Amino acid sequence: MIFLEELNPKQREAVEAGDGPVLVLAGPGSGKTRVLTYRVAYLVRLSGVAPWRIMAVTFTNKAAREMKERLAPTHLPPHGSSPLSPHQLQQLTIGTFHAVCARILRRESEVISGWDSNFVIYDSGDQLALIRQALRELNLDDKKHRPTSIHGRISTAKNELIGPERFQAITYQEEIVHRVYKRYQELLRDNNALDFDDLLMKTVNLFRQRDDVVTAYQERYQHILVDEFQDTNMVQYELVKLLAGKHQHLFAVADEDQSIYSWRGADYRNVLRFREDFPSHGLILLEENYRSTGTILEAARHIIRHNVHRVDKQLFTHRGDGVKVQVIEAYDEQEEAQYVAGQIVRLQAESRVPTSHCAVMYRTNAQSRLLEEEFIRRGMPYRLVRGTRFYERKEVRDILAYLRLIHNPDDGVSMARIINAPPRGIGAKTLSALENWAFKLDTSTFGALKKLQEEEAGTHLAWPSPFSARAGKALLSFASVLTTLIADRDQITLPELFDTTLSRSGYRDLLQDGSNEAEDRWDNLQELRRVTQQFASTDPSDALPLFLEQVALVSDADGLTEDNEGGPALLTLHAAKGLEFQAVFMVGMDEGMLPHKRSLDDIEAMQEERRLCYVGVTRAMDHLYLVHTFRRTTFGQSALSTPSRFLHDIPDELVDIRPHVSPPRQRARAVSADRSVVWADKASPTPTHPVRSHFAIGDTVAHTKFGEGVIIASHLTSDDQEVEVAFPGQGIKRLSVNMAPLEKLDQETAVGGKQ
DNA sequence: GGACAAGTATTTTTT
DNA sequence: ATACTTGTCC
Secondary structure, eight states: OGGGTTSOHHHHHHHTOOSSOEEEEEOTTSOHHHHHHHHHHHHHHTSOOOGGGEEEEESSHHHHHHHHHHHSTTSOOGGGOOSOOHHHHHHSEEEEHHHHHHHHHHHTGGGSTTOOTTOEEEOHHHHHHHHHHHHHHTTOOTTTSOHHHHHHHHHHHHHTTOOGGGOOOOSHHHHHHHHHHHHHHHHHHHTTEEEHHHHHHHHHHHHHHOHHHHHHHHHHOSEEEESSGGGOOHHHHHHHHHHTTTTOEEEEEEOGGGOOOGGGTOOTHHHHHHHHHSTTOEEEEEOBOSSSOHHHHHHHHHHHTTOSSSOOOOOBOSSOOOSOBEEEEESSHHHHHHHHHHHHHHHHHHHOOOGGGEEEEESSGGGHHHHHHHHHHTTOOOEESSSSOGGGSHHHHHHHHHHHHHHOTTOHHHHHHHTTSSOOSOOHHHHHHHHHHHHHTTSOHHHHHHHHHHHHTTOOOSSOOOOOHHHHHHHHHHHHHHHHHHHHTTTSOHHHHHHHHHHHTTHHHHTOSOOHHHHHHHHHHHHHHHHHHTTTTSOHHHHHHHHHHHHHHOOSOTTSSOOOOOSOEEEEHHHHTTOOEEEEEEOOOBTBTTTBGGGTTOHHHHHHHHHHHHHHHTTEEEEEEEEEESEEEETTEEEEOOBOHHHHTSOGGGBSOOGGGSOHHHHHHHHOTTHHHHHHHHHOOOOSSOOSOOOOTTOEEEETTTEEEEEEEEEEOSSOEEEEEEETTTEEEEEETTTSOEEEOSSOOOSOOOO
């Protein structure tokens, strides 16, 4: 078959693998997405598997979309052999774990007690709101028990398939979590809502409890394909195992070295479990890299080889060595940004690397600010990958809350969110009175509003409403807005419903104040309206739930904020996974930054930092710059920094310069001519505060940890002195005199010795 | 109900 | 430094 001919032998072996479990260990840039899509095409076209019997699961919508696109007839391999017909494509089950589970749960909703098929999916913001509510109800202080951390514990439990009833509480903290977990889960049920983790956990529980249901799905799905298998957590693994339980045709693609989501429950050891649980599996290694130069690949290999418990892949490329890796020391983070921006310009001029093929990667989002400022200062465009996320904007979340409430009036979280947005005289006090009253009436908040309307119409209630005339009026007026919208729900198209929601809610008037900010927010809502357009011709009673589901499971900007202006991409190392660029700048290559300081004393966490570094390095096709600083300001505190340990793992012969070997002044000049000017500026202060003691070059000093050493460089800042000390046998250390336990030896305690 | 001061925490974030 | 939350006052 023509479309298989462009695969290399290993890729082809994977694509054409026979029945039974198959594990493909695929290095970066080895064409794993291609293998996955060709495998699907192969199964349908050559093995005669009906498309509706195939399920391919991914982690991101983007990956799912990419697979579908590549299978679509418009995206043919050269020579025109079309992989699948539109009809076949449509029958495939391709989606994220969460989307696939949501679909199953809706179809089987009658067997998950407490929820009906209209359930809404709560995103992280909603989940936190619900945790806070649970804390409040349990009279717990949300200062002492931070909602995010409690939510994290609950999420971890759910990912380990531990429901509230099975949650083991030994410590006091766990006891608190246990109580909140129980209440949280009840609240979800009362709101007819599921959180992300529930989608997976409830599906697995359903399969475990109902033989008939699991059998039906097992029989239907003959072939299960899983992308990024190293990122699966326990529920996901369990789910896959259950689904593949009958036919055992499980095709998993993994790279242990790119597992960077353990803090979300991902466990690369699932790759090892796969090998134990499916002992007869086929194993295929994809080791040819089509992306990076030999030098970059070799540097990556030296970084990752320090990790244990991994299959050591022998990555190779036919691309040739290319240029060396550049290790750069900047004076501080300002200079780091200046260097990066300047070098991007130079690359474009000298090596014809388009700026849009450059990427700047960092460990934490906070690091993007200085880079952005520098790009703005120079008037250079840039693409910030996931800044404020579209769906996290207040106006977007508010309108979505309206729509969710219209769909599922019992959704108390959405109700609390918008009952006073825009402001309509229903403050926190009135809301909590309403919620209490609803509790007494044994109904939802919305139910209470309905009761209020009945009371207004003359019905006598066992519990009369407790509101002042003013509050009562405000509530009634809001209730009528809501009931009108609900009445419209199944009558008008989704875009129409969207528009009428905007105007009836008062949101439109709110954003018509003529300010720039209001205009931006209005534009965002119009952006959201564009999404509703996809459902313009869908039956009104189906459109809203479909739209809400799509939006709930596509929380990333996913094309919405993608501006194609060009310019370098600014992104976190996590966000970089799966991407590639001609030139990659990794900034903040300092100890504490990468590896992050929170990972310093944990071996597993440190290995993950290493993988993160590896992911960054292997994004680069031709040029790789690793930038660290001499000193760095964190949380307003300036301190000397140490180059990342990962830099030391790259052999010298792969690296162009090692600036930190020379003393600061030369080092500065070696990097760029203007650097020394900046350096001189910062290095020549008259101390405003007297410094405790001064060291001069040549002084012999003693350090409590490093022993005896000699000062080889020094410079003064406004309130401190920085020295470099050569400790025989231990290398050169940079130390702050105010901080380091240093003592002068064999010399009188002279003060003010300027070098 | 909104404005302002004070206090606090600050990794990553596929869904 | 700073962004975000909470508390207090008008």
